[in-house]
Amino acid sequence: MNLKNKTIIVTGASDGIGKQIAFRLAKENTNLILIARNKKRLDSVKKQSMKSGALKVKTYICDIRKIDSLEKTAKSIIYEFKKIDVLINNAGIWQKLGPIEKIKKQTINDIISTNLTGLIHTTRLFIPTLKKTKESAIINISSKSGILPQEGQSVYTASKYGVRGFTEVLELDLKNTNIKVAGIYQGGINTDMFKKTGEKFSTDNFANPDDLADVIAYILKLPKKIWISHIKIDR
Numbered sequence: 085m086n087l088k089n090k091t092i093i094v095t096g097a098s099d100g101i102g103k104q105i106a107f108r109l110a111k112e113n114t115n116l117i118l119i120a121r122n123k124k125r126l127d128s129v130k131k132q133s134m135k136s137g138a139l140k141v142k143t144y145i146c147d148i149r150k151i152d153s154l155e156k157t158a159k160s161i162i163y164e165f166k167k168i169d170v171l172i173n174n175a176g177i178w179q180k181l182g183p184i185e186k187i188k189k190q191t192i193n194d195i196i197s198t199n200l201t202g203l204i205h206t207t208r209l210f211i212p213t214l215k216k217t218k219e220s221a222i223i224n225i226s227s228k229s230g231i232l233p234q235e236g237q238s239v240y241t242a243s244k245y246g247v248r249g250f251t252e253v254l255e256l257d258l259k260n261t262n263i264k265v266a267g268i269y270q271g272g273i274n275t276d277m278f279k280k281t282g283e284k285f286s287t288d289n290f291a292n293p294d295d296l297a298d299v300i301a302y303i304l305k306l307p308k309k310i311w312i313s314h315i316k317i318d319r
């Protein structure tokens with residue numbers, strides 16, 4: 085896809101991987117729709133994306149755990165942009181390591197409703213618009229934890245296995261449409277996702293989020309008849 089002037093939604097664009105995806109895709113002269121909860125951080129990503137070459141950047145404050153808010157946000161986005169070319173479902177949270185009986189009820193609900201049901205509803209809301217574009221794509225950021233069980237990460241792993249299952253069925257369901265689907269199953273990336281849970285977890289050996297953003301740009305820029313739907317990045 086030639087990304088110039090394409091309209092791309094990135095969820096979880098205020099920090100970490102999503103922020104770097106925004107910066108990378110801005111360089112391709114895209115229109116960016118950035119979704120997250122933190123206005124200040126989103127505004128700063130918007131500013132930098134415009135400097136990096138984005139044609140238009142619009143930010144939407146939305147907690148994807150809240151379906152009503154997500155529906156309202158999707159409605160405003162579709163009303164304003166009419167055409168969407170790419171949806172990148174990236175927003176996600178991690179969990180403090182530990183056995184299931186030690187994990188708080190709220191943490192379990194937050195992880196599933198952000199990483200899995202939030203992603204499913206976001207996809208549901210944008211598919212009708214993505215179908216109207218000649219060539220469009222959905223990229224779901226799962227994790228290595230969507231393929232391999234990770235000790236002490238039962239809920240996070242469950243959410244990411246769920247994303248893989250959802251993505252693989254989506255690929256089948258959309259195979260005769262214009263929408264291509266890809267799931268990304270990366271290992272550790274050096275972001276603050278771990279620190280935000282209060283867990284002391286070294287990310288020194290992890291890859292950088294801008295390197296992963298390069299991979300996303302590479303997939304999206306492939307010629308129309310070539311597509312990579314399952315991207316497993318070990319390190």
Ligand SMILES: NC(=O)c1ccc[n+]([C@@H]2O[C@H](COP(=O)([O-])OP(=O)(O)OC[C@H]3O[C@@H](n4cnc5c(N)ncnc54)[C@H](OP(=O)(O)O)[C@@H]3O)[C@@H](O)[C@H]2O)c1
Nearest residue numbers: 096098099100101120121122147148176227272273275277
């Ligand atoms: N870092 C890794 O090693 C790694 C490895 C494999 C997979 N992943 C996956 O990659 C994705 C991005 O992770 P990251 O490392 O970039 O984490 P991060 O730096 O903590 O960024 C997470 C992003 O998601 C947003 N977000 C979280 N909850 C949200 C909600 N309820 N509604 C809307 N936005 C929300 C955050 O923004 P606000 O706080 O402003 O809402 C932030 O922009 C996640 O799905 C994660 O599971 C990460």
